[in-house]
Amino acid sequence: MKMDAITIKDIAKALGLSASTVSRALRDSHEIGADTKKKIREYAQTYNYRPNQAALSLRKGKSKSIGIVISNIANNYFSQVIDGVESVANKKGYNLIITQSKDSAEREKMILHDLSARSIDGLIVSLAAETTDYSVFEELNNMGVAIVFIDRIADTIETHKVVADNFAGGYEAVQHLAGNGFKKIALIANNKNLSISRERIQGCVKAFQELGLEQHKDWIRFCAAGGADQDEIENVVTTLLSMKNRPDAILTLSDTLSLKTLRILKSKKIAIPRQMGLMGFSNFNNADLLNPALSVIYQPTFEMGALAAKLLVSEIESKRPIAKFEKHILKTRIFTRKSSAAAKA
Amino acid sequence: MKMDAITIKDIAKALGLSASTVSRALRDSHEIGADTKKKIREYAQTYNYRPNQAALSLRKGKSKSIGIVISNIANNYFSQVIDGVESVANKKGYNLIITQSKDSAEREKMILHDLSARSIDGLIVSLAAETTDYSVFEELNNMGVAIVFIDRIADTIETHKVVADNFAGGYEAVQHLAGNGFKKIALIANNKNLSISRERIQGCVKAFQELGLEQHKDWIRFCAAGGADQDEIENVVTTLLSMKNRPDAILTLSDTLSLKTLRILKSKKIAIPRQMGLMGFSNFNNADLLNPALSVIYQPTFEMGALAAKLLVSEIESKRPIAKFEKHILKTRIFTRKSSAAAKA
């Protein structure tokens, strides 16, 4: 890269000083003569001196960079999260190294190992759908790598965690649907392994019970690939539609699933909400422009990312080990629209 | 971070060898005894040795990481590009450091300086909307930092460039609109500074001329903030709607503008396409689910990102300086839908 990159030594030589003096002056140490300091800083300024980060990392064992592991960048939800993470990282002087697991446990593990060797100061992780073995995280934890989980968390690992109130989100969604006359509500969830799937379903089931709604095991379906596999979700929707005891509404429990389900229903000419109500967890900002306008549970993704980054940085920069880790649960918002509207009386 | 991270020295000590021998064995040098090598590698394996990247960077002056500078991660278009970049970077063993300029020239410059000090091997850049002064890039170029521009490029800087065929995209969009009976086509473009704005407009104007369509200076409007400023775009649309000689279609020349314009038109109860045709550059994958289904010019974002990364890596790893830089122009695709449909005969 920089062929000529000026170093502290260069400055020292040019000014007839020692490297340590220059180093101190540059970091504004008070034990340096005002005039010397000024001279040095001016020289550094004009020659555009930048400390070599690799050397700093090596020396300090810190790199001022944090890694983020998510399933997929080109996903609305995660890119909003990253935006939040970046806003804080940037402010605090940390670089952001981004990786995607593509929901593969194996790939996630490789990434994690690679990242941990990169003199990374900390990690923000949203688990891959496939992952069931959390031992890598134990390992990293023991190595002293700071980790913050976001959204898709490993409950058993001792770290800070930032999640949306998935339980309440599911609960409220069912309440809304029921309130609009839907009584036979099917759920389509992401991979069973994921905390978000479990929590959202639990919220829904709680509402089912409280409202005395019909429940049917077959009305809760999982997409192991989270919608990445077109056949999988198409089968699920088709199956639901062809049931003798057919649901009258579908509640999709993840972003990708929501839009994919909408597409499939439309392609099958199912009138929404008349023949099938639809509502979903989604952070698509223009869900109101869809046809029909889609009712959604929306998560504060930016805030979640920013909070995760804040927690991580404070852990990294904390002098003593964190005594007790926090789980932050942020409120979701519900937007009710045409796709789940009540049938006209 | 890793408190115990095992080093080459540790292995050397444990095995009663010298650090250099261990280093060589680990890198599979042929000048090491088969048995010694085996012993070392097994030890490294069991103790989970990972080379310290900071040390490597310092030693080699390379960090196996590339920086990417875009305006906004939480933008559909760019997150798709990043997905492509990541796919290649990952395969080639490079880490991806992501930053966002938020379209601020000042912030872009800071990022660039910061990144260049991070022992970064190369840079993928999509310019901020504000940027008019390209001298930072000259500077970086002279420092020997490999740069590849993507999408929003600086024509005068000598680097590889990857863009969509913006000219053709604009040209074809107008042809389509005209073919469907729209004769008075207004353009809403992103910031004037951006290459993409210029190129797309030029393509449109070419078609205007060839088709003998009415042209009006006031029918070409710019949003300096690219749609980030709600008032700005709202003013533009309102102005277009209230003209005595009012356009019969709007062609939006960027992703954000397209959806924002759709929203504004709908909020004003303008029937699309009857009262106003609408078409836009957009990489939203579900534009067909919108109401009305939106006609779009779609770019091969993933491929563009992947290609940019490929070019960058090959430049980084090339022994001799690049003799001549390439500008790759990738085809766009046009999807025509209801929003630009012909009025019923």
Add this chain to the structure above:
DNA sequence: TTGTAGGCGTTATCAG
């Protein structure tokens, strides 16, 4: 107030 001497982990060079 300034300078000297390691050392962070790795590898390249030069000996043996």
Add this chain to the structure above:
DNA sequence: CTGATAACGCCTACAA
């Protein structure tokens, strides 16, 4: 085939 040494750029005792 293996070992010792220096160096990448920076910082931090310890000296002066």
